[in-house]
Amino acid sequence: MTYKYILPIDTKNVSLEMIGGKGKSLARMASSRMSVPSGFYLTTSAYKDFVQKNNLQKDILNLAKPEIIGRTVSFESASKHIQELINGVELSDEIVNEIKQAYGALNGQNPAVAVRSSANAEDLPDLSFAGQQDTYLNVRGEEALITAIRDCWASLWTPRAISYRHQMGIKQEVVAMAVVVQIMVPSDVSGILFTANPVTGERSEIIVNSSFGLGEAVVGGQVTPDSYVVDRKTFTVKESIIGPKAQKIISSDKQGTILQDVSEHERSQSSLSDKSLKELTSIALNIEQTFEGVPQDIEWAISHGKLWMLQSRPITNLPPQPIEVSWEPTPPAKILARRQIVENIPDPVCPLFEELYLTKGLETPAKGQSRKSFFVGGGPMFVTVNGFAYQRFDFPQVVDVQKEIDKATTEKEKEDTIARIWKKWDDLYEQLIKKSNPTMEQHDLDLFLADLSSEDLKAYNEWTKKADIKDLAHVVTMPESKNPTYTAFNKTQVNENQIKGWKEKAMPDLLTTVEKWRKIDIKTAPDEELLKGISELAIAGGMYWSSNASHTFGVAKSTDDQLQTFLRENLPDHHFTSGHFLSGFKSKTLEANEHMYKIAKQIQENKALYELVVTTPPKQVMKALQNHPDSGPVVKAIEEYLKIYGHLGYSLDFVESLPIEDPSGLLISLK
Structure with a gap:
């Protein structure tokens, strides 16, 4: 008989659009002669005709929109009303008759079947719809089957499914549901198998989870199953x-x-025999090859000693294959630390950034000059190990200390050596703190006194008379402490000269190079010109840091740490932090937040734009705004924001997208 809506389980028509993701995988397994339970597919054409003939599509799409509840987006109401629509109308006689005929052709009278939804946008390598649509087990009889099919169609519109499609940018109008109907396997043992380790990414391991009864207990996490780690080559159980x-x-x-x-007895028994485990893993690898070697997440069952394959889909979010790496630095580098500028490069860097910025730019303190190496063995200050950037610490004095520690032959000797070195450094810090610079310290004391109220100044003068301190400026401006933080950037004149050099030299030099290359048309410029521009900009950026900016940043970090240390050591019971006193000072970050707040207020004033931004996923917000008739001023404000702050990134590596290139992170904050 020729069907309009029915296809056999081993159909060669493996179109995703026709039988959905689950159906497509099953069809490929069945046609490859895997042990797949017999059955049939009710194609997406049945769902589409059902929706069309009952005039449901327009109402469904009108309903399938997010609802703002408080400050969150909800699809609960949309789902409820859509499912009521689907359950409120009957299937056509044509669809019902074909279902009955296909069901009647299965072995047995009113055989028990599993009814599984199979949407045309599921079980894809980069998307996971697992658990979002429904499955119905042990369905018996024509009427129960038709009800289960209708429920599968309705499950296309669960809150979770609608929300996921909304977030992933899948248009609601393109989705449709096929239904897989298969003879029910009365499983003695069942479970799931991964042809690669889904946690570690290890491709040489097969992971099997199994338990007694039907597999839904394992898939749904209702039981703690047996777990096996199997070697992919030998099929031996590693764990x-x-x-x-x-x-x-x-x-x-x-x-x-x-x-x-x-039963208590069965609980302590392995649910899988060695023979079954070997057969299962062997067949699983054949299935993986059926799907072009893509690691698979497979559902399986054993009934009366026979192994059945129920479902296979790509493992989503599979980590990369772990690799054996050595963390030994390349000579002459020996001692490394993740500090200084590399604190602003959190991830492995791209080779171009390593070559142009780390190796060239940061070794250029002035135009046309290369830095003289400070290190034992020579070489640059910054290197990479397995892609991560490090600062070298092969300074002669550090290397000497390491040699001294390495001489220790016992753990006790090593501890004593380290304690002696720390004592030596503590003594050095103490001498540095005691060392006076009368001119600079008097300058800082004068600044301090000029800020005092008349009442505080009077109290200060009375205190100085009673205290009778000889080196007053040093005592007041250099706190008594063993913390080495006070030994660097602790004089205002030093700090101001450093910042002056940044304002008058380092920053203008960098901006000159930036402006030079801003003028070229990157769309028409030849590759050689673009590479030259990238090189010059990278070197200019490195020179900016090496010539001045690293110390200017040091001023900010050191003075903040000095305040933090002073508060902690002198007012411990108050639990003050530097942030209590410094928050609110003008900064680019604060300016950016204020600017964004104004844009948010602008959006809030227009109800339509407010609803659009709140309900649209971040990656789609900008496009949605650009297409909205009322959004002109808001889009212009966001574009102006990106011109000013769009280069504020979390990493210096130019392979990482900036907000001006991908504003989705910014739009999350805006939402």
């Missing part, structure tokens, strides 16, 4: 953990399933 398996799901006598306790 096995026998789970408690306290309960199992079995078919009920009538419709559906029930949860049943597992």
Whole structure:
């Protein structure tokens, strides 16, 4: 018989659009002669015709929109009303008759079947719709089957499914649902298998989870199953953990399933024999090859000793294959630290950034000059190990200390050596703190006194008379402390000269190079010109840091730490931090937040724009705004914001996208 809406389980028509993701995978397995339960597919054409003939599509799409509840987006109401629409109309006689005929052709009278939804946008390598649409087990009889099919169609519109498509940018109008109907396998043992380790990414390991009864208990996390780690080449079990398996799901006598306790004896037994485990893993690798070697997440079942394959899909979010790496630095580098500028490069860097910025730019303190190496063995200050940037610490004095520590032959000797070195450094810091600079310290004291109120100044003068301190400026401006933080950038004149050099030399030099290359048309410029521009800009950026900016940043970090240390040591009971006193000072970050706040207020004043921004996923917000008739001033404000702050990134590496290139992070904050 020729069907309009029905395809056999081993159909060669493996179109995603026709039988959905689950159906497509099953069809490929069945046509490859894997042990797949017999059955049929009700194609997406049945769902589409059902929707069209009952005039549901327009209402569904009008309803499938987010609702703002408080400050969150909800699809609960949309789902409820859409499912009521679907359940409120009947299937056509044509669809019902074909379902009955296909069901009647299965072995047995009113055979028990599994009814699984199979949407045309699921089980894809980069998307995971697992658990979002429904499955119905142990369905018996024509009427129960038709009800289960309708429920599968309705499950296309669960809150979770609508929300996921909304977030992933999948248009609601393009989705449709096929239904897989298969003879029910009364599983003795079932579970899931991953042809690669889904946690570590290790491709040489197969992971098997199994338990007694139907697989839904394992898939749904209702039991703690047995777990096996199997070597992919030899099929030997590398590790096995026998789970408690306290309960199992079995078919009920009538419709559906029930949860049943597992006997105490069975709980402690392995649910899989060595023979079954070897057969399962061997077949799983064949399935993986059927899907072009893509690692698979497979559902399986064993009934009366026969192994059945129920489902296969790509493993989503599989980590990369772990690799053996050495963290030994390349000579002459020996001692490394993640500090200074590399604190602003958190991830592995791209090779171009390493070559142009780390190796060239940061070794150029002035135009046309290369830095003289400070290190034992020579070489640059910044290097990479496995892509991560490090600052070298092969300074002669550090290398000497390391040699002294390495001479220790016992742990006790090593501890004593380190303690002696720390004592030596503490003594040095103490001498540095005691060392006076009368001119600079008097300058700082004068600044301090000029800021005092008349009442505080009077109290200060009375204190100085009683205290009778000889080197007053030093005592007041240099706190008594063993913390080395006070030994650097602790004089205002030093700090101001450093910042002056940044304002008058380092920053203008960098901006001159930036402006030079801003003028070229990157769309028409030849590759050689673009590479020259990248090189000059990278070197200019490195020179900016090496010539001045690293110390200017040091001023900011050191003075902040000095205040933090002073508060901690002198007012410990108050639990003050530097932030209590410094927050609110003008900064680019604060300016950016204020600017964004104004844009947010601008959006809030227009109800339509407010709803648009709140309900639209971040990656789609900008496009949605650009297409809205009322958004002109808001789009212009965002573009102006990006011109000013769009280069504020979390990493210096130019392979990382900046807000001006990908504003989705900014738009999350805006939302």
